[in-house]
Amino acid sequence: MSAVTDFLDDFLADPEFGPSVGHVERLPPRDAVWADLPADLPDGIRRALAARGVERLYSHQAQSLALARAGRDFVVVTPTASGKTLCYNLPVAETLVQDPDARALYLFPTKALSQDQQAELNALVTSGNLPIKAATYDGDTPQSVRASARDTGRIVITNPDMLHSGVLPNHAKWISFFAGLRYVVVDEMHAYRGVFGSHVANVLRRLLRVAAFYGSSPRLIFCSATIGNPAELAGLLAGRPVEAVTENGAPSSEKAVLFYNPPLLDPVQGIRKSSALQSRSIAARLLERGVRTILFARSRVRVELIASYLNEHFRNLYTENSGVRVEPYRSGLLPTERREIERGLREGTVHGVVSTNALELGIDIGGLDAAVIAGWPGGLASFWQQAGRAGRRRDLSVAVYVATGSPLDQYLINHPERVFGKGAENARIDPYNPYIYLDHLKCAAFELPFRDGEKFGDDPSEGLSMLEDEGIVRHTGGRWFWASQGYPAEKLSLRSATSDNIVIVDATEGRNAVIGEMDRPSAKELIFDDAVYIHRGRQYIVLKLDLENRICTVEERDVNYYTDAVVKTDLKVLCEDQRFGPDSAPAVLGDILVRSQAEKFKKLRFHSHENVGYGEIYLPPEEMQTRALAILFPEGSRAADVLDSASNDMRKAALLSGLLQLMKSLAPVQLLCDAADLGGAWRLRDDHYGVPALYLWDRYPGGTGLAEALGPMLGSLARAASERASTCDCEDGCPSCLGVYDGNPDFARGRKKTALSALKILADAWRA
């Protein structure tokens, strides 16, 4: 009996926890599907494989090799730990052994992953004594090593950021590399969605353009965790059709997945026990039994709080468990802090970690037996990656999904078939986001002049003449030349909306140490003057947010509250591009201008969330153009009639705000995006359309395809919303469905019933 089996038996029988487990899915162990090594594999590679214990291939590895040999672009979809690296290492090594001039480029989303891969490649190369030098080339590569990486690296391992800002703008230093480039490997493809993915698609276009200049046309190999549209996403990234390998031949160990819905405390108001607290208790149970556990929390604040609680918990238990050490691991930690924690996990001095999805990107921390997932991580791919963190050995492992009270979680916890069925979500990018496209058009023009009629994804002439207007390219002699002193890649970050991140500096007792950074729009809503900022379990007060110099000074201080900005939003419709649905319930896709301003903030007590005061925020508004979907209630339509049945404007407002809240929180299930990627607003009488309206918009300037994708999905969104509201136990809306109405409760009375009939009308109208 393993510790995990013991835990499962006791947990399900425990009167405190057992009744809240709504679903147990047993994923049986799966046998491998094998294929023989091709007879014509070069001897060196055969030796290298044999030395590493590989005598035959999994079916997906063999299929990959066959596709690569046929010169096809392809994407391999695999769960964690299924031998995916061989899917690209094998064809690449074969080509490099056969052609001494051939080169390959490997792209990983993070430096940590590049390091893992470098180690793996070295092992393969050494065991076969292969003439292949793999070199890492990223921001940490010392200047002295860079030239040899460029000139002699047969496989260059880097990340999209370095490719974008270091390699492509200096391609004349990489002539033999580009001239020999045969493969570009893009691993962890599912990480390239949304803004980041839209950037990376453009970086890949630039890469292929430069390669073509030196006479090469490399093939692309993608690897991805499970998503609904691997071939589509790979095709959008590559800018050309890509084939998918989806049958996975790797074996897997047995796993139990538990769906846990924290018990209701107040059915009327729909309040449940906190998912963070419940996850924490479950993790504590696991750790007590010596089960090495990772807990995923949704926010960095929670990560901090949970980790410090668990450590406190074990310190106060005067047993052998008092040595249990749990570390927070999240984005915003400095690289050295992260490395230290990763080492602790490997060496066994750290027994548990609490993480945001920073670990999602596959950093190999090994040897974990249980994963506790506090709140839906935003997508099936993320869910399975988090659940897959546990169970790298042959034994039984366990993953516990603990639902929050959000409508999304409450919907999913009651629909395990959405998680265990076939329907993984689609990952979306928009390589033609005009802002992103223009930025990369600049970089591409810097790298090589454009010829008249040359394509850059789409036809770039409109964009190029905009740049000509700005005076940074010059159109003459049938070409567009870069005509500015600037170095455009330097000013463009692939990771966030704006490259001007705010650096957070701890000034406590003259420490003056950088403890983190944040993008500008978020900073305006989170680290304004007097805000409370939490980092590694410590509380800080913001002394000064200096937007101009991009510095936020904070000081450590003990307070018993956190802060929450109240943001006011103005909208202006700029154009109407496309209509969805019938005239009785139309939705309009178009560009809007969103102007948002944080004007004041609330101070809320920890745990009770009781409001203990207000403060003013003096910051300039944030403005952006983006893509939005407006859902309209035209006069005389049945939906408008339902709305009008609310006797006054205040009641209508309570209803509209509830509908918006519910739809906005369920939309991420369909869109595979983060809840924070969508903005929303409701209007009682919209300035532009003159009727009541709900707006949902993409929170990245110019959009990343979310609003477009939502249009055709409105029907299923309305159905899911209506089902969520009808199965919720509350009376007039709660955080798990319509949200809490923060005005006079009289106006919210009976709104759930009205909302249900409105949603039914919409669902019928939008039925595809």
Add this chain to the structure above:
Amino acid sequence: MPNDLRSRLKRIRESSATAGQARPMNPGGKARCEDGAPARSEWLERHGWARLGDQVWERRVECPGIHAGATMDAGYLSARGRGSLVAPEDIVFFDLETTGLSGGTGTIAFLSAFGSFGRHGYSVRQIFLEDYPGEPLFLEASGDELSRFKAVASYNGASFDLPLYKARRTMNGLPPVAPALSLDLLHAARRLWRGVLPDCSLSSVERGVLGVRRTDDLPGSEVPDAWFRFLATGPHPELALAMDHNQADVAGLASLYGLLSAGLAAGRLRKADPRGLASLIARVDLGRAARVLERSLRTGDAGAVPELMRLYWKLGRRDERLALIPLLPDDARGLYLKSIHAERVLGDAQSATRFAESAAKLAGSSEKACDAVLARRADRRLRRLEQLLAPDA
């Protein structure tokens, strides 16, 4: 979605125009005066330029006041050139003006200058690129100049101008030029005048060492915009200044070369740091380098001792080297050597112990890796000496 990229871009363009957010014009963009070509030609001719081909111009300027300097061993200025003698007539003095200083493949050169000594003294030939499409011809004409000479002298050309020129040829599909011997005078200037002059820019060296003050010079940082403005709106006085700046750079380069060739041969150079001077001379003639340091030592420069000891070592002048040991500064290494000297030459074990002890202490408190090795050696020496001196030994 691709279909409406154009309209989305148009909308952004219009709304940023109406919101008055249009960014300040960079001067490099649209050719706004299509009829400006005659005006440009006339202006260029007035400034001494003659058409070399489509969109490429040249001019030659005589610089009577510059003396040729002496033939010297290229080894002073280039490790690869050791042993090959270059006469002033073998050298082309070279400088590029570019569209940016940050490098990368979007930076191009639009103006080049080649100075050389001929029968009638020093003269400078410049080649000017009138617009982008003329770049291949501009590069070829420049390449002809570069390949005519045995050596190319430049100021920071080894890391900026020459690689950029090479990259531009690649980008334009031209074969590489045969590599001449590269003499980068900046490297020498840094050794000679770092710490003596406020910085080692060519104009600082001209002012501080050659006593030449440029009038009406355009700062290097404004040169790119001068060309972009010319492209956009036609000729203007700053471009003329940029052209003169380019010419003045290679004139200054030749003067500096003259000064160096004489000074390195004589072992004396105005305002130069003697140790830097000796390090350059030592590349060719160790004995002469030693004389420079001996002279410096006589004027009380104790800092010259370690370098001089190294030279004596290489020259096999052991006794002279030993004689210098008492003059070494009291740093860890100096003390260590003094300990050896005291023991082996003077036979004074007590002083040797004292020196070894101080050396061990000083090296032990340092964080430098080489000092750690020294600390261990000093420790061993100290223990051995103490044993030697122990009463029962």
